[in-house]
Amino acid sequence: MPKSAFITGITGQDGSYLAELLLSKGYKVFGLVRRSSNTNLERISHIERDITLLQGDLLDQNSLANAIRHSQPDEIYNLAAQSFVATSWSQPELTGQFTALGVTRILEAIKTENPKIRFYQASSSEMFGSTPPPQSERTPFHPRSPYGVSKLYGHYATINYRESYDMFACSGILFNHESPRRGLEFVTRKVSNAAAQIKLGLLDKMKIGNLEAKRDWGFAGDYVRAMWMMLQADQPYDYVIATGISKSVRELVELAFKAVGLNYHDYVSVDPSLLRPAEVDYLCGDASYAEKHLGWKPAVSFE
Numbered sequence: 024m025p026k027s028a029f030i031t032g033i034t035g036q037d038g039s040y041l042a043e044l045l046l047s048k049g050y051k052v053f054g055l056v057r058r059s060s061n062t063n064l065e066r067i068s069h070i071e072r073d074i075t076l077l078q079g080d081l082l083d084q085n086s087l088a089n090a091i092r093h094s095q096p097d098e099i100y101n102l103a104a105q106s107f108v109a110t111s112w113s114q115p116e117l118t119g120q121f122t123a124l125g126v127t128r129i130l131e132a133i134k135t136e137n138p139k140i141r142f143y144q145a146s147s148s149e150m151f152g153s154t155p156p157p158q159s160e161r162t163p164f165h166p167r168s169p170y171g172v173s174k175l176y177g178h179y180a181t182i183n184y185r186e187s188y189d190m191f192a193c194s195g196i197l198f199n200h201e202s203p204r205r206g207l208e209f210v211t212r213k214v215s216n217a218a219a220q221i222k223l224g225l226l227d228k229m230k231i232g233n234l235e236a237k238r239d240w241g242f243a244g245d246y247v248r249a250m251w252m253m254l255q256a257d258q259p260y261d262y263v264i265a266t267g268i269s270k271s272v273r274e275l276v277e278l279a280f281k282a283v284g285l286n287y288h289d290y291v292s293v294d295p296s297l298l299r300p301a302e303v304d305y306l307c308g309d310a311s312y313a314e315k316h317l318g319w320k321p322a323v324s325f326e
């Protein structure tokens with residue numbers, strides 16, 4: 024029997040790469056999509072015929088239980104979230120509903136439908152917030168946004184269901200990971216897109232927020248491999264997934280503009296309205312535990 028997997032957030036960046044990976048391993052893949060007046064399947068249109076999409080929403084407990092009953096998965100990957108940190112200040116309550124309570128809803132649905140299902144929760148380096156690097160599984164959390172606070176709730180909910188009900192529930196504490204499928208509002212796509220448009224004469228200038236924030240940026244394709252590896256392990260555990268190399272937003276901007284033969288100083292200006300109420304200044308992960316226990320290593324570098 025081929026294994027089957029159910030992915031929430033399948034229409035997002037990570038969901039699309041994970042679905043591809045699982046299909047390549049012979050899985051039957053189910054994905055949760057929420058109803059919208061416009062289709063939103065660009066990232067999975069190339070594999071749409073190979074997967075089964077089920078309607079539901081992290082805000083609706085019943086729809087989650089129905090989707091699990093229908094798909095009978097061996098593994099569930101909870102990737103759905105309000106994932107844009109900046110928006111979490113303007114929509115803090117909704118962010119909590121999706122990103123925090125959504126995790127409890129899906130854990131409850133698993134507990135009721137089949138507690139033997141293996142569960143992956145998409146935790147985040149944003150949970151470390153202001154705690155200085157290097158950040159590992161043993162680093163204390165201090166989130167700095169409603170998003171980070173919500174992710175921390177989901178993280179501890181996952182640990183709590185593992186400890187209370189003996190469920191195979193893991194969290195991957197993933198540092199930033201990017202790709203050509205990244206949403207345009209995130210800084211890597213915003214910058215690479217603007218550099219390309221300016222080069223082509225389609226845009227004059229780019230406004231940016233904090234140039235000094237430092238992030239540990241990896242490639243989404245490498246990171247979904249880690250998610251899958253966590254659910255194949257003998258025991259459930261939580262793992263930091265990162266490259267161990269941190270760069271500033273300024274270095275990212277410089278590199279992107281240089282790649283198209285431009286000097287960023289001529290095109291980029293800081294717009295104070297893009298600064299966040301509280302910033303996460305410096306993230307750099309230590310993924311040595313994942314390397315030792317899962318054999319995971321990133322293949323794609325920042326450059």
Ligand code: NDP
Binds near residue numbers: 056
């Ligand atoms: P995206 O923003 O690209 O995708 C988010 C997904 O969640 C989309 O499919 C979206 O659906 C879905 N979604 C949002 N709200 C709901 C809801 N109420 N019900 C059902 N589905 C919903 O995120 P990424 O792929 O980048 O990230 C995946 C997960 O990993 C997220 O939980 C994110 O917070 C977390 N994470 C991401 C990191 C990164 O660097 N990318 C790092 C660490 C953690 P729709 O298409 O309808 O909007």
Ligand code: GDR
Binds near residue numbers: 197200231
């Ligand atoms: P982040 O990603 O908040 O780390 O969350 P984002 O790309 O939005 O920001 C990274 C850093 O760049 C700074 N920045 C800007 N960011 C955006 N989006 N737009 C700008 O114009 C800009 N200027 C400077 C930010 O202040 C920040 O310091 C991502 C998401 O994928 C989360 O879901 C995930 O949990 C974390 O990564 C790990």
